[in-house]
Amino acid sequence: MMFDRSIKIAPSILSADFANFGQEIQAIEAQGADWVHVDVMDGHFVPNLTFGPMAVKAFRPHVKTVMDVHLMISPVDRYIDAYADAGADVLTAHIEAGPHIHRTLQAIKAAGMKAGVALNPGTPAESVAHLLDLADLICVMTVNPGFGGQKYIDMAGKVRSLREMIGDREIHIEIDGGMDTNTAPLMAAAGADVLVAGSAVFRGGSVNKPEVYGENIRAIRAAAEGAL
Numbered sequence: 001m002m003f004d005r006s007i008k009i010a011p012s013i014l015s016a017d018f019a020n021f022g023q024e025i026q027a028i029e030a031q032g033a034d035w036v037h038v039d040v041m042d043g044h045f046v047p048n049l050t051f052g053p054m055a056v057k058a059f060r061p062h063v064k065t066v067m068d069v070h071l072m073i074s075p076v077d078r079y080i081d082a083y084a085d086a087g088a089d090v091l092t093a094h095i096e097a098g099p100h101i102h103r104t105l106q107a108i109k110a111a112g113m114k115a116g117v118a119l120n121p122g123t124p125a126e127s128v129a130h131l132l133d134l135a136d137l138i139c140v141m142t143v144n145p146g147f148g149g150q151k152y153i154d155m156a157g158k159v160r161s162l163r164e165m166i167g168d169r170e171i172h173i174e175i176d177g178g179m180d181t182n183t184a185p186l187m188a189a190a191g192a193d194v195l196v197a198g199s200a201v202f203r204g205g206s207v208n209k210p211e212v213y214g215e216n217i218r219a220i221r222a223a224a225e226g227a228l
């Protein structure tokens with residue numbers, strides 16, 4: 001994985017057909033997705049429940065770009081090796097998921113993955129101040145995690161602070177929740193480079209109508225790049 005700050009669109013397969021993940025992943029990649037965002041929920045850290053490492057491992061052969069796994073689970077550490085084995089390229093844990101995020105990020109890197117740290121809307125930018133030499137990605141949640149299709153919560157000030165704190169370090173700023181053609185430009189302008197979008201990518205399309213995914217991805221990308 002080479003680092004750059006260009007805009008990357010990461011469709012969340014939380015909005016895909018759950019009976020057809022392989023074809024859905026192939027369709028979004030063929031239609032221009034840069035990364036594939038995989039939302040793991042445990043029904044405990046967040047109210048919703050999705051899938052675990054065995055499913056993620058089954059997705060892996062279909063992903064030709066970057067498999068970006070967002071863990072909304074607590075505890076995290078006991079599952080890190082399972083997600084490394086499943087083939088995650090980026091593994092992101094929530095700072096709110098436990099008292100030892102520094103150890104968690106160390107363990108993710110030791111297992112050979114890029115380490116991400118996610119911040120709920122109520123968590124300040126300063127909470128990652130002592131993680132900047134360890135993290136490869138900071139995920140700023142612009143919804144409270146757990147469900148797709150929620151209303152965007154503005155985090156532009158937090159993103160600008162993070163961008164300044166990061167300086168020249170090779171750390172991605174990822175935005176997750178409510179990204180569409182109206183909100184993506186706000187986050188791109190504030191300094192984000194990875195934009196996760198679930199409903200705004202999958203809306204109106206299907207594996208039989210994949211060109212709609214392409215139109216949606218291109219529209220979000222153009223809106224974001226237009227703000228730079």
Ligand code: DX5
Pocket residue numbers: 012014015037039070143144145146147148149150176177178179196197198199200
């Ligand atoms: C929310 C998930 C998101 C979600 C985004 O808990 O982490 O990745 O799928 O969905 P939209 O783009 O519909 O807000």
Ligand code: ZN
Pocket residue numbers: 012037038039070176196
């Ligand atoms: Zn996510």
